Amino acid sequence: MGTAQLTAVPEPKYWHLRTVLLRAIDSEFSTGQVIPNERELAARFGVARATLRQALDQLEMEGRLVRRRGIGTLVAAPRVGVPVSRREEGWPGGSREQVWQTVDCVIAPATEQLAKALGVPAGETVYTVRRVRVAQGQTVATESLHVPDSALARLPAIRLSGAAAEGEEPGREEQGRTVLRRLERLTVDGESRSVELGVAEADEAQLLQRPPGTPVLVVTTQYASGGRLAALAVATYRADTCRLTFGETGLVEVTPVAASARTAS
Amino acid sequence: MGTAQLTAVPEPKYWHLRTVLLRAIDSEFSTGQVIPNERELAARFGVARATLRQALDQLEMEGRLVRRRGIGTLVAAPRVGVPVSRREEGWPGGSREQVWQTVDCVIAPATEQLAKALGVPAGETVYTVRRVRVAQGQTVATESLHVPDSALARLPAIRLSGAAAEGEEPGREEQGRTVLRRLERLTVDGESRSVELGVAEADEAQLLQRPPGTPVLVVTTQYASGGRLAALAVATYRADTCRLTFGETGLVEVTPVAASARTAS
DNA sequence: GAGTGGTCTAGACCACGAC
DNA sequence: TCGTGGTCTAGACCACTCC
Numbered sequence: 001m002g003t004a005q006l007t008a009v010p011e012p013k014y015w016h017l018r019t020v021l022l023r024a025i026d027s028e029f030s031t032g033q034v035i036p037n038e039r040e041l042a043a044r045f046g047v048a049r050a051t052l053r054q055a056l057d058q059l060e061m062e063g064r065l066v067r068r069r070g071i072g073t074l075v076a077a078p079r080v081g082v083p084v085s086r087r088e089e090g091w092p093g094g095s096r097e098q099v100w101q102t103v104d105c106v107i108a109p110a111t112e113q114l115a116k117a118l119g120v121p122a123g124e125t126v127y128t129v130r131r132v133r134v135a136q137g138q139t140v141a142t143e144s145l146h147v148p149d150s151a152l153a154r155l156p157a158i159r160l161s162g163a164a165a166e167g168e169e170p171g172r173e174e175q176g177r178t179v180l181r182r183l184e185r186l187t188v189d190g191e192s193r194s195v196e197l198g199v200a201e202a203d204e205a206q207l208l209q210r211p212p213g214t215p216v217l218v219v220t221t222q223y224a225s226g227g228r229l230a231a232l233a234v235a236t237y238r239a240d241t242c243r244l245t246f247g248e249t250g251l252v253e254v255t256p257v258a259a260s261a262r263t264a265s
Numbered sequence: 266m267g268t269a270q271l272t273a274v275p276e277p278k279y280w281h282l283r284t285v286l287l288r289a290i291d292s293e294f295s296t297g298q299v300i301p302n303e304r305e306l307a308a309r310f311g312v313a314r315a316t317l318r319q320a321l322d323q324l325e326m327e328g329r330l331v332r333r334r335g336i337g338t339l340v341a342a343p344r345v346g347v348p349v350s351r352r353e354e355g356w357p358g359g360s361r362e363q364v365w366q367t368v369d370c371v372i373a374p375a376t377e378q379l380a381k382a383l384g385v386p387a388g389e390t391v392y393t394v395r396r397v398r399v400a401q402g403q404t405v406a407t408e409s410l411h412v413p414d415s416a417l418a419r420l421p422a423i424r425l426s427g428a429a430a431e432g433e434e435p436g437r438e439e440q441g442r443t444v445l446r447r448l449e450r451l452t453v454d455g456e457s458r459s460v461e462l463g464v465a466e467a468d469e470a471q472l473l474q475r476p477p478g479t480p481v482l483v484v485t486t487q488y489a490s491g492g493r494l495a496a497l498a499v500a501t502y503r504a505d506t507c508r509l510t511f512g513e514t515g516l517v518e519v520t521p522v523a524a525s526a527r528t529a530s
Numbered sequence: 531g532a533g534t535g536g537t538c539t540a541g542a543c544c545a546c547g548a549c
Numbered sequence: 550t551c552g553t554g555g556t557c558t559a560g561a562c563c564a565c566t567c568c
Contacts, residue, residue: 015477048539058464058478069554070547079461193511195460196344197480197504199323212280213323215462239462246458246511302534313558334535335566
């Protein structure tokens with residue numbers, strides 16, 4: 001990473017800096033390596049630290065850098081591909097591996113907003129199961145799975161096991177698993193999905209081990225059963241480390257594209 | 266929007282400001298309305314302008330605010346849902362409406378990176394068609410569709426029309442349309458797709474009418490034909506205004522969820 | 531020319547991790 | 550205790566839009 005002087009260009013300094021830094025980390029650094037600290041880089045390029053940080057912000061958003069307080073700035077590993085399309089990935093009981101882990105469950109009347117999204121009357125009881133998704137030893141997503149009572153009511157009750165069967169007070173995590181077990185019996189005949197950019201709220205940020213305001217990919221999934229909306233899942237994926245993949249079952253899975261393929265065009 | 270004083274809280278000022286501003290624009294402002302300017306807001310909340318701007322940055326990334334130089338900061342319209350899943354949306358000739366408009370076409374040997382992504386030998390001729398997607402009168406995406414010569418070679422040649430047939434030099438836009446017409450004849454039997462966060466490079470930014478560094482959703486689609494990769498499309502969607510939707514054909518399309526549904530949980 | 535957001539500066543202090 | 554990134558300040562000037 002040389003001591004490049006910034007030539008007078010019409011583009012902003014921070015953008016030019018980003019380009020220079022990007023070229024440097026591509027050619028002179030490898031995954032996990034720490035790059036020089038912000039004060040040093042700012043001095044080296046002859047800019048204020050705030051300007052340098054603007055460039056680092058971009059590269060961090062692109063998933064090329066990871067900044068750790070007290071440690072330094074590291075070259076990030078390539079984003080991990082996370083399958084979100086196939087039904088088994090999101091629906092309880094479908095996946096062999098344990099990709100989703102139940103964290104919590106709250107039972108509460110639906111707020112006006114939530115009721116509208118679920119297509120049920122406001123105030124109806126809604127089970128909200130909170131789950132986290134772990135990939136390669138790291139939490140990559142959190143999810144709130146909202147299930148209106150009326151959807152569960154169409155299912156036969158199941159036997160409770162363990163502590164709950166013995167009349168003890170079930171934990172919230174245990175309650176969540178019970179709801180999920182009941183959902184396993186529900187046949188899903190359709191799912192509609194959308195993806196948009198958002199920022200992590202306080203609770204999500206904590207679960208994702210990131211500061212509040214971190215960019216996330218918000219995946220909203222509507223599960224339909226018998227022509228009705230049976231459940232609504234809102235999942236937030238870490239945008240810095242995740243690449244969401246939407247495969248079609250039974251099709252050829254071609255080789256993954258390098259993250260930087262688009263700069264090659 | 267009152268003159269709220271910031272209480273001493275463990276969370277950063279800019280994050281608290283975001284929450285206060287979000288509540289204000291939800292309750293006191295409507296779409297398209299201008300909110301007070303940055304210097305006034307900073308004074309009103311007793312913070313530096315840079316701190317206030319951090320909060321506005323968040324809200325802009327969430328698609329809640331739009332900032333226009335020389336004009337002011339406006340409350341943004343809700344994000345538009347953009348279908349990206351169905352085959353007809355991306356593949357040439359499939360869609361009745363003209364959602365994609367050809368802009369340019371370059372014919373060049375594949376760079377090492379691009380060749381690797383396409384699964385062809387480096388240096389093979391690759392047609393790259395540049396298109397833009399227009400929704401509701403606004404450019405919401407740009408795309409580079411890369412087609413290796415070997416994929417086109419498996420198709421019968423088609424008659425050229427208009428200027429090209431008369432031996433004149435075809436424009437690059439015309440070349441692009443010719444490639445697209447040939448692609449219409451190719452039967453696609455599979456597509457694999459991924460979505461990740463990126464930033465708009467200079468050329469993309471210009472087409473999207475946004476400054477460089479703007480967050481975009483990068484949709485990479487691999488089209489397979491006869492078990493081979495026939496084309497690679499890299500599309501960048503404006504993250505501020507777009508919500509990508511992935512519908513499954515033949516399924517119930519349930520009501521869209523409000524953009525702020527996740528804050529209701 | 532007046533007003534807006536966009537960029538940039540040169541500092542300061544804090545929170546966190548390693549030693 | 551030291552070095553790191555995270556936050557915040559109080560200014561400055563520029564680019565753009567509108568009148």
